[in-house]
Every structure is written in structure tokens, then in C-alpha cells.
Amino acid sequence: MALSYSDIIDPSSRHHTYSRKQKSLGLLCTNFLTLYNRDDIDVIGLDDAASKLGVERRRIYDIVNVLESVGVLARKAKNKYLWKGFAAVPKALQELKEEGLRDNVNTIDKQSNNSVKVADDDEDEDDDSDSNPNTGSQNENSGIIKSTAASRFAKVRRLYDIANVLSSLKLIEKTHTADTRKPAFRWLGLRGKSENGSGDPLAPFESRKRTFGADVTNICSKRNQTDSSVDGDKSKNLKMQKEIKDENIVTVVQRGNFEQDSQQNSGSFQFGPFAPVSIARVGNSEEKVTQIYDWEGLSSTFRPQYHNQALRDLFFHYTEAWKSWIEKWLQVGCIFPVHHLSVAKQCCLSDVSKQMNLNIPVFSPWLSSYKVASFMQDIILFSWDNSCSAIQYTQTFSYLLHFLVFLLF
DNA sequence: ACCTCCCGCCACCCA
DNA sequence: TGGGTGGCGGGAGGT
Structure with missing residues (x-):
């Protein structure tokens, strides 16, 4: 009688189908950080990370790119990232901020008749089209409109991906708008973290979003997998x-x-x-x-x-x-x-x-x-x-x- | 019904 | 040319 790995690892899988909660990017990021946030970590290999975390390399890219953007990692070579740690976050954020301000200034110059919204709740009617490389700035035919809409959906999906990683870092947190109750994210920044990153080393790693049993290895749960028959x-x-x-x-x-x-x-x-x-x-x-x-x-x-x-x-x-x-x-x-x-x-x-x-x-x-x-x-x-x-x-x-x-x- | 976001295809990049 | 990278959209789980 053979018993599959998933049957062993995840007893809940016996009674529930695949749960994507257990495979979220936020959770993956949490475990990635927990795995590598150590003094003796210098270089991180993507294959190593994927192997240890039990996920495809593609998923590692998802989180590594965000971590790189906030300074936690720096790309060293193909397949290799330098662990910079949270000490590098303030500087990276400052640079991002300055870059963002520059971009906003440029945008204002180009769109003097548009108010530039910096807040994060403006996706609904925002100005995606002006930054969409696929469609340009004009929606003059239905094909382009359709393409723009698709692009917008794609961007929204990307935003969710990024938000999950940032949530895991506790740089943002999920909330909702006071008036419309629409979902939103609140910027937390480095609140609660020491400047040198030496504060609670685990604090940034605990996902506030996910509270469920999880298999970090992500090996057992596969979408569309049904219950095991080995009950x-x-x-x-x-x-x-x-x-x-x-x-x-x-x-x-x-x-x-x-x-x-x-x-x-x-x-x-x-x-x-x-x-x-x-x-x-x-x-x-x-x-x-x-x-x-x-x-x-x-x-x-x-x-x-x-x-x-x-x-x-x-x-x-x-x-x-x-x-x-x-x-x-x-x-x-x-x-x-x-x-x-x-x-x-x-x-x-x-x-x-x-x-x-x-x-x-x-x-x-x-x-x-x-x-x-x-x-x-x-x-x-x-x-x-x-x-x-x-x-x-x-x-x-x-x-x-x-x-x-x-x-x- | 709508929101959320995992998954993996596939095009592009680069050594 | 093949492996690394990551943009992207389908579609399924969650609410």
C-alpha cells in the first residue's frame, strides 16, 4: 500500500481539496526570509531557495524581485543574489521615494491638466493608459481599449502579487477605505523596525494575513488535486x-x-x-x-x-x-x-x-x-x-x- | 458575482 | 542555442 507524500505531509488534504492559502506568495516570502535572514547568509542561489522552499523557480522570482526592489536582496549574478538584509531597506526606500518623486514631477509636467494622485486607492479610474507600453496613450479603437483593459487586469494581478510580498515584509498592510469599504493597503514603512534592521528579526516575517496550517515546502498541494483516496x-x-x-x-x-x-x-x-x-x-x-x-x-x-x-x-x-x-x-x-x-x-x-x-x-x-x-x-x-x-x-x-x-x- | 492570486506558458535576454 | 528571467493571462479558490 503506497502512501503519497502529500498524504503524509498534509493530513488536511485528505478532506479538503487544494488550498491556495497554503501556497501564497506572502507565506512563501515569509519563509524565504526566515530561511535566509541569518548572519551567515551571504549569497542566495535561486535553485537552492526553490529547492528548500519546495517551489518552482518562477515563484522565487516573484518574491526575489520585490525583495530586491526594497533592498533586502541585490542581484549578484545569474541565479545568485546577495543577502543585504533589512538594514538596507531604509536606503532603498529612500531611493524609491526620490525616484517616485522625480517621476511624479515628470508626469505633472506632461499632464498639466491632470491631477496626479499619489495615494494608493486610485487604481479604479487611474491613468494606466498613459503608462501602458502596449497601448500607448490613446484608446482610439476597441482593440486597444480591449488590450488596455486586459493590461489593467494583468497589472492588478501583479499588484496583488507585490502586495502580498510587501505585506509579508510588513511594509504594508491590508485595510479598506473608510468611506467605501473598498479594499486598500496602508503603508507601514519601517514602523516598528529599527533603523539598522536589528529589531525583532522575525517581526517582519510573520504574515498577518495568513493564519492557517501551511506547508512551506509547497510540495504537497497542487491545484486541482482532489482528495486522496487513501482514507x-x-x-x-x-x-x-x-x-x-x-x-x-x-x-x-x-x-x-x-x-x-x-x-x-x-x-x-x-x-x-x-x-x-x-x-x-x-x-x-x-x-x-x-x-x-x-x-x-x-x-x-x-x-x-x-x-x-x-x-x-x-x-x-x-x-x-x-x-x-x-x-x-x-x-x-x-x-x-x-x-x-x-x-x-x-x-x-x-x-x-x-x-x-x-x-x-x-x-x-x-x-x-x-x-x-x-x-x-x-x-x-x-x-x-x-x-x-x-x-x-x-x-x-x-x-x-x-x-x-x-x-x- | 466579484475579488484575489496561483500557476505555468512562452517570449525575451544574454552568455 | 540553451538556460535564466519575468510578463502575462487563464482560471480556480475565497468571500
Whole structure:
């Protein structure tokens, strides 16, 4: 019995058709930034990004072009972009502003009888035709009018694309006009961000628009994909497994390696109930997080009951391997097992992070592993350690995947 | 019904 | 000439 990747990764796909919410450009941008907003990132390869994020290269262009325009990236060579970071945004915005002002001046010169609207709500009756290279400035026949209309629609689509990326950067936010309630975007600029870009490093990355479970890898969801036909026993099995979860347990383990990371980020991190012991919580330095973690109890609580001895043995083997693997990670100091995130199922990981007052780097394999993990009785692993390599994350994901597959069979 | 925007075709660019 | 790039519109999901 074969189980497709999408069936494994996205349990919701069993019951819902493709959801484009999970593949939005904003979310992709969020994860792109989370993946690459690191001190040790210098050059970004588009193939690498596409591969890590699990999207086509074309989609990477969509976000990279916007990021380049706001200075976060700079094109270095074919297929290569330099990571400039958010420190470069103010300068880029200033240049854009100056350029825009110059253009507006030119436009005013050319159209002295037209008022030039700078606001962003003027698309409806705006002056697209004057800037449409395909149609020129005259709409003198129906073909051109038709072409202009098509061009306008195309531009609107592009605006949505760009807006999603900028929303992800929190440079703008979705709103509506006060009078007509028509959708609009509000410019936020660098509000809430430090000038040098060293503010909350994750703050710009949390999409405010999307609050749903998401697979950053974008591998599983395909438009027009219908429900998997593999429901039946496996979903029953999963349902059974979910029923045994403890809705109220929140368990945390932390280890030593946090100091360095936390010191880097403590100024902006608001640690929640899962804050590492070594780090004083903002506003409550005395409150410590209790270290509780009982792998034995956990494994027994969540252990499926097999009647088949061979299966029991096999499961035992996997459990032991799992525990030793986890403990190894715990020694390294970067795994946070968290129970019960039923709310989190509806949120992308970054939103979960936010809800829990955690600032957790969200890497695409982690999100995958999050989904896998939530698939297996809501044991969710978070990484707190920026230094983890993508390979390690992939190994994590791989292990979880194997574990899940084992559980399913 | 309208808004939103993902998807991928395909033309252009460039080494 | 082939791979990189990105403009563009179809059409499906969301409201």
C-alpha cells in the first residue's frame, strides 16, 4: 500500500481539496526570509531557495524581485543574489521615494491638466493608459481599449502579487477605505523596525494575513488535486491516535546552547511559556520554566497498541531510536517538544510561534516536520537554534517522516 | 458575482 | 542555442 507524500505531509488534504492559502506568495516570502535572514547568509542561489522552499523557480522570482526592489536582496549574478538584509531597506526606500518623486514631477509636467494622485486607492479610474507600453496613450479603437483593459487586469494581478510580498515584509498592510469599504493597503514603512534592521528579526516575517496550517515546502498541494483516496484505515488510525492526545499538556525541554542565541535576540524576543530556563522572560525575570520532560511517560502515553508482537518490537525499536535521537538533540540544546497545539493546526508555524510568545526560526523542513509531527499526536518539535543546518533539519524531517510512515503501517 | 492570486506558458535576454 | 528571467493571462479558490 503506497502512501503519497502529500498524504503524509498534509493530513488536511485528505478532506479538503487544494488550498491556495497554503501556497501564497506572502507565506512563501515569509519563509524565504526566515530561511535566509541569518548572519551567515551571504549569497542566495535561486535553485537552492526553490529547492528548500519546495517551489518552482518562477515563484522565487516573484518574491526575489520585490525583495530586491526594497533592498533586502541585490542581484549578484545569474541565479545568485546577495543577502543585504533589512538594514538596507531604509536606503532603498529612500531611493524609491526620490525616484517616485522625480517621476511624479515628470508626469505633472506632461499632464498639466491632470491631477496626479499619489495615494494608493486610485487604481479604479487611474491613468494606466498613459503608462501602458502596449497601448500607448490613446484608446482610439476597441482593440486597444480591449488590450488596455486586459493590461489593467494583468497589472492588478501583479499588484496583488507585490502586495502580498510587501505585506509579508510588513511594509504594508491590508485595510479598506473608510468611506467605501473598498479594499486598500496602508503603508507601514519601517514602523516598528529599527533603523539598522536589528529589531525583532522575525517581526517582519510573520504574515498577518495568513493564519492557517501551511506547508512551506509547497510540495504537497497542487491545484486541482482532489482528495486522496487513501482514507480508510489510515485516517481511522490517525483519528484514534489523535483521540489519545492530552489537550492540556505543554512540555518543554531546554538545554545550554541557548545563551548565545538568546543573548543575540533577547532584546527582541518575548519568550512565552516555553522560554528556556537560562533566559529571563521579558517583564518577569523571576519566572522560570519548569523542566519537565518524561520521554518514557510520553512514549507510553502515545504508544499505539499493537497486537502483533513483531509490530510491537518494531515500534519499540523505533521508539528507542527516536528517544536516543531526541536526547542527542536535547544535548545539543535545540529541540523543543511541545504537546497540544490543536489551535496551532490552523496556524502556520510562525503564527504559532507568535501566539506562544516564541520567536522560533521557522524553516521549511521544520514546517513539514511540524505537520508530520502534528499528524502524530501533536508532538511538535521546535528548533530554537539558528545554527542548525538545513541538512540537520532535513534529517529531522526525514526521521519524522519515517516514524510517521511506520505508525501508519 | 466579484475579488484575489496561483500557476505555468512562452517570449525575451544574454552568455 | 540553451538556460535564466519575468510578463502575462487563464482560471480556480475565497468571500
